[in-house]
Amino acid sequence: MKTAKRARTDAVATSPIVLIAQRELTITVRNRWTVIMAGVFGVLMLVIAWAGVAAEGFDGMADFTRTSASMVNLVLYVVPLMALVLATLSFAGDRGTTELLFSQPVSRTEVMLGKIAGLFVAIGGAMVAGFIVSGGVVLFQTGTHGIGGFIAFAVMTLLLGLIFLCVGALATMLAGRRPRSFGFAILLWFHFVLFYDLVVLGLASQLRGQSAVTALFLTLFGNPVDLVRVASLIVLDNETIFGATGAALLRFLGGPEVSVLVLVVAAILWVALPLLWAHAVLRSQDI
Amino acid sequence: MIEVSHLSKSFERTKAVRDVSFTVREGEVFAFLGPNGSGKSTTLKCIVGLSLPDSGSIRISGIDIRREPRAARQVISYLPQRVVFPDSLTAREILLFHARLRGVAPAVVNAVLEKARFVAGADRPAGTFSGGMTQRLGLAVVALPDASVLLLDEPTANLDPHGVRRFREFIVQQKEAGKTIIFSTHLLAEAEQLADRVGIFVGGRLVAEESVESLQAVSRTAHSIEDLYLHYVGDEHDEP
Numbered sequence: 226m227k228t229a230k231r232a233r234t235d236a237v238a239t240s241p242i243v244l245i246a247q248r249e250l251t252i253t254v255r256n257r258w259t260v261i262m263a264g265v266f267g268v269l270m271l272v273i274a275w276a277g278v279a280a281e282g283f284d285g286m287a288d289f290t291r292t293s294a295s296m297v298n299l300v301l302y303v304v305p306l307m308a309l310v311l312a313t314l315s316f317a318g319d320r321g322t323t324e325l326l327f328s329q330p331v332s333r334t335e336v337m338l339g340k341i342a343g344l345f346v347a348i349g350g351a352m353v354a355g356f357i358v359s360g361g362v363v364l365f366q367t368g369t370h371g372i373g374g375f376i377a378f379a380v381m382t383l384l385l386g387l388i389f390l391c392v393g394a395l396a397t398m399l400a401g402r403r404p405r406s407f408g409f410a411i412l413l414w415f416h417f418v419l420f421y422d423l424v425v426l427g428l429a430s431q432l433r434g435q436s437a438v439t440a441l442f443l444t445l446f447g448n449p450v451d452l453v454r455v456a457s458l459i460v461l462d463n464e465t466i467f468g469a470t471g472a473a474l475l476r477f478l479g480g481p482e483v484s485v486l487v488l489v490v491a492a493i494l495w496v497a498l499p500l501l502w503a504h505a506v507l508r509s510q511d512i
Numbered sequence: 513m514i515e516v517s518h519l520s521k522s523f524e525r526t527k528a529v530r531d532v533s534f535t536v537r538e539g540e541v542f543a544f545l546g547p548n549g550s551g552k553s554t555t556l557k558c559i560v561g562l563s564l565p566d567s568g569s570i571r572i573s574g575i576d577i578r579r580e581p582r583a584a585r586q587v588i589s590y591l592p593q594r595v596v597f598p599d600s601l602t603a604r605e606i607l608l609f610h611a612r613l614r615g616v617a618p619a620v621v622n623a624v625l626e627k628a629r630f631v632a633g634a635d636r637p638a639g640t641f642s643g644g645m646t647q648r649l650g651l652a653v654v655a656l657p658d659a660s661v662l663l664l665d666e667p668t669a670n671l672d673p674h675g676v677r678r679f680r681e682f683i684v685q686q687k688e689a690g691k692t693i694i695f696s697t698h699l700l701a702e703a704e705q706l707a708d709r710v711g712i713f714v715g716g717r718l719v720a721e722e723s724v725e726s727l728q729a730v731s732r733t734a735h736s737i738e739d740l741y742l743h744y745v746g747d748e749h750d751e752p
Contacts, residue, residue, distance in 0.1 A: 239612060241613060244612050244613055245613075248609050251601065251605070252598045252600055318598075320592070320594065320596070321593070321594045321595045321596035321597075322598060324557070324590075324592040325591075325592055325595060325597075325650075325653065327562055328560045328561075328562060328585060328588065328592070329585060329610070329614065330582045330583075330585040330586045330613075330614065331582070331613065332581070509564070510564075511523075511557070511562065511564055512557075
């Protein structure tokens, strides 16, 4: 094909990160797994909103605060899994596709950031849709009481999704091929969502008094799921649920606002550090 | 021009490429000929910057691929050995993406689709394509940016006889347009028909660089491609 006379675009070129993000978004949205996961998430959010306070023995809807508190566990289980699966699907893609993309005049950093941005918009869109639908139901039934906490909780959920996209990208780069990457991703999900708390509680049970509380407080920062759980419950005015640890956290950090700020900063570090690590791995490995 | 100097690359305990040096002149078609696992693909991947060499240097049009990968890749178009496209994207979407990434006017995409005989399947998802169609789309992606250097890794691997013929036409057209081309193959006839010069890879080493005429003279005395490789390797034994 003779292409020598082709004109190049005069328009300002779109950033490669944006182009790759757009493509990743299209691929992810058309992926049936994304549709299934987003659908399940949305339906469960809606069910929680409808079920509301039924467990307490009367019909009707819970307000935003109670609905959000009910959603916390769903979010903490489902969102990390969704993000890890999508990151693995994207970063451990077919070799031919990956090689073609990385052979273009774009840097490895741009490819990584573009992919994460596209995945985040896809997963974030699914989550926001779930929050809007369930929030709409609550708003229609009970009014706006607690809506600020609900929105803050939605933001925490987005942050959790971003954290696990970055962790998933790193895990895939460390694991290599797709089957191993999926295994690693599932292992990480079990670690952060289930095992970590069991191990921490086991360790804390060997300690007494203040040292146990301090240990629980410090281990909080080793698990982004716990960070988001605690921050979400604080913004939903449910910090008393943590008992001594929650009290120690609030006392140590100087109140709910500062506590949430510290937890969010720690969560942002859980985005930045895996991303930097993934970047370092990607720069030094063969595609 | 492509200059590869003392290139070596290992994967764990396997030495995939061993001290390979060669130069491909501007407008030349150079074939990597060798059996599977001889280092052809790894050498190509090092030239593109996908694999990171253990040692040696690679310059494309005077640009060091390790120091300025983006600038070097501006002049390169690469076709991977088993090109695959995302199942859900159409041929048109794939070409538009690559056009925007390389600063090519979107209008060019239609012309490329037409030349690649993809007009009817342009809006079908890539997941429905046969191996031959996928390879044709790969060649269309390669042709899109008007790059001066084409690197093609076993480009006829999935093609039917019609596809092979179209590929040969493609190479001739690109050569006439002044492109510098390296392609890898394990088919002697393909190298003889399309290349100006041939590099013979055996056991990760470039054991010979021959003009097509010299290769044809040698191949007349060889009973098989294996005999040809043995002719160049002689009594040397490959290290494990």
